[in-house]
Amino acid sequence: MSTKNKILDAADVLFANKGFNGTSLREITSQANVNLAAVNYHFGSKKELIKAVMSRYMDELSPRLESALSLICQSELKPTLHEVFSAFIGPLLYLNEFKENGTSTFLQLLGRGYTDSQGFLRWFLTTQYPDVFTNFTKAVNIAYPELSAEEIFWRLHFTMGTIVFTMSSSEALIDIAQNDFNNKLDIAGVIERVIPYVAAGVAAPIIHN
């Protein structure tokens, strides 16, 4: 395996578990059995490495997500919100084929990126992959047209928060749940549980003041 890929593989596990700020280049390179200077040689800087780690996932996810959502938008019959959110399941779980524990690792990274490093990753995602957001908004608008643009905005961000935050601490939560409830669970099980939650949240009736 190439040095570049060894670095990427070591980096995304460590970034997911300990955050971007919380992971040093020395940890990454020693985990990858690679010289410290290799990161700066191959990627230029730590910041560029972070972008590369995220791009590897986004480049797999983004086209699959877009086609799943546009399929829903072009459908004859009006989709339910539950169907809109379920459109995420396939593309997200595909990341597990692409890389071991790819789904949970990616979602953890997403959670890290929103809080770590002053939101520079949010800027990166919204500027590099804007279609994901607009397609998503469009699909929700078809499923629930009574919702104003502003209300969609807020509820989509609530949803992002739920997903991203849950996944960024999913390992700890799965551990607790297995201890307390004797119930085997994996990341797909968590996704199955969170979808009804966010679908109901977005579908909540509008309160007028």
Added chain:
Amino acid sequence: MSTKNKILDAADVLFANKGFNGTSLREITSQANVNLAAVNYHFGSKKELIKAVMSRYMDELSPRLESALSLICQSELKPTLHEVFSAFIGPLLYLNEFKENGTSTFLQLLGRGYTDSQGFLRWFLTTQYPDVFTNFTKAVNIAYPELSAEEIFWRLHFTMGTIVFTMSSSEALIDIAQNDFNNKLDIAGVIERVIPYVAAGVAAPIIHN
């Protein structure tokens, strides 16, 4: 104002904006116009300072939250989930009386604590303030008794995620919303919008496989 309070005031703003790992003692002490060594003299270590910052809020919030929730639990008629979640509004907004921008700062800190520093803050909160969690679970159980303990567990953590994550980026979101929708909004407005969302999420029908 005492040196100790100057440090606490500077620390919680900086911690909220840049995270615990992302804020150095030198930033805090220079913002507070205080000598660098004062942190270690008055608090012992950076970790103890973090605990002190959180305790200042939790000691105000926790008793108010407990009494609001136990009031709901002891009521004659069965509360709705919306009422359960609304019980948080008063105690949370009270933090604004206690300290300028107290509500959003505290919620941002909460969000930081869940992702920063390997979850030591979650340990701190659950061990130091366990009643908040058990009272909350009890209230939800009364409002929606069909929900199993495990499902309550998951949905409460989804809710925590929604709230905490939204608030940790609330300032950026409020800015965007005001630009895009010409709608004046503050932290109370965000809370008003998120309550129906999480209430509907927790109230979602149970899917049986």
Added chain:
DNA sequence: CGCTATTTTAAACGCATGTTTAAAATAGTC
């Protein structure tokens, strides 16, 4: 005032970080 206890201060310590350097090793090509 004079003494003690508390607080503040400037400086340094040891350590970890991201990055750069320049030499060594390897791969690729004619």
Added chain:
DNA sequence: GACTATTTTAAACATGCGTTTAAAATAGCG
């Protein structure tokens, strides 16, 4: 096989961190 380009390596660099030290300043009190 010799020459070049690429990659790897060990070492050092500059910087920032949390913490500690010991002296100076201040406050409290009989």
